[in-house]
Amino acid sequence: MDDQDATAPPAPRRIPRTRKRLPLAMSEEVNKKFIFPNADLMLLATYEKRPVKGKVSSVAMSLASPVWQKFIFPPFVPFQDVDKPKDERNTEIEEEQDDNGQAGLRPHPPADPPADRPKQLRLSNGGYMVQELDFREDNGAALLVLHQIAHLQFRNIPFRLPDRFGCPSYIFNKLASMCDLYDCASLVKPWVENWVVAAQDGPRSADHVAWSCCHTVDNGKWLFIDWVFGREQSFEEGAKCAVRKIYVRRYLDGTLRYKIGSRNFPKLAPPGLLENLLKHRLRDIKALLDIVYAHEKRITEGVKEEFGWSQPIVCNHYNRSCEAIIYGSLVLELTSLKLWPAIIEHEYSESVEELAESLQNMTIHHIGPTKDLFDGKIETHENCGGINIREQVQEYMVKQADPVLPHHREHMRIQRERFEPAK
Ligand SMILES: [Zn+2]
DSSP: OOOOOOSSSSOOOOOOSSSSSHHHHHHHHHHHTTTTOOOOOOEEEEEEEEEEEEEEEEEEHHHOHHHHHHHHSSSSSSSOOOOOOHHHHHHHHHHHHHTTTTTTTSSSOOOOOOOSSSSSEEEEEOOESSSSSEEESSOOOHHHHHHHTTTTTTSSSSSSOOTTOOOOHHHHHHHHHHHHHOOOOOHHOOOOOHHHHHHHSSSOOHHHHTTTTTTOSSSSSSHHHHHHTTTTHHHHHHHHHHHHEEEEEEESSOOEEEEEEEEEESSSOOOOOOHHHHHHHHHHHHHHHHHHHHHHHHHHHOOOOEEEEOOSSSSSTHHHHHHHHHHHHHHHHHTTTOOTTTOOOOOOOOOOOHHHHHHHOOOOOOOOOEETTTOOOOEEEEEETOOOOOHHHHHHHHHHOOOOOOOHHHHHHHHHHHHHHHO
8 A cells, every 4th residue: 555645635647648659760750851971969959849869960060150169169168078087077177277377267167067968078189079969949940951051961952941830931030040049141041042032932821911012021020031141122121011010919918019910020030120110100100190180280270361350271162061071070080090089109009001091091071062152153162171181191101211220231231241252
């Protein structure tokens, strides 16, 4: 009989895993993708949500990325040297410190190094090399492409990067983030333009079709891709498009989400970009609201002195009824759009594009033909009001300020220079 307390609640039943295990043959097939020639280093990765153990070449990786080189050949004294017993290691570190005459200046190894720390080999030149690299946090499909290029497996490099969730830029965006993180954008540069064309010409989900007016914005992901690979013109077009399409949602917990289409604006974005897009969005919304509120103000506050007394300012025939209908329909339209009583730009949560469209679709009524009191001539009121909201909004939307910050342009210039042949 076991010694468990009989009154203790029963242990929760283990919930069986629903996901099927990958058959061994398939698992080996996936592993094979990550096994490269002249491999001397173990690589841990996650590919299609499954753990992968691959083998890679430390030389190929070091040439591909200066960051990977530092991972593989760490420029510091390791905490754990697997080649030597613990006593000998400590002695060696002490002796080295004595020789340099700088005892106490170098970091001292902790008594108990973390168990998950990668194992390291001592090299004949006195340096160290790790035996295992852990890329499990990175996207496996993007990682595989990087390694295929680094290991010169050009025949395996896809003509079109794979889709995820119907999004043709998903893996591309992951790849760009890794190129940024590992400082290896120039490694993939020869394939970038082909991948862009293939992604933008390929099949798209409903969301992406809906944004076809500006192909450079797929949920904001292209902005990061353009920024990493120095595609300045595309970045500028995409940023301008994002200013017009981005909108705000406040969640129950009080947090704000910035969205384009049905998706959140990606967390991974060039520094300062989202803030600048929002700043431009607010400026545009204020300008559009100012257009309609100026008309309302003109009607209520405007005075036209004629014949010795003040006349209605909006009716060409000084008809009070005409003025009332024009004013009433303007205010009713604004009320139905939740823009009346007047709001400020921070209170509007939809996109600039939506506001512009709503304003352009407003219908301002006027009265039918009337007779002049003195000569009985027919007066038409089609041109009364002088409210040309549609034209004013159109005019504003055509000219758009540049939301690209100088440091974005500088970053893209530097990226491009790295790809260009040296002069
Ligand atoms: Zn009139």
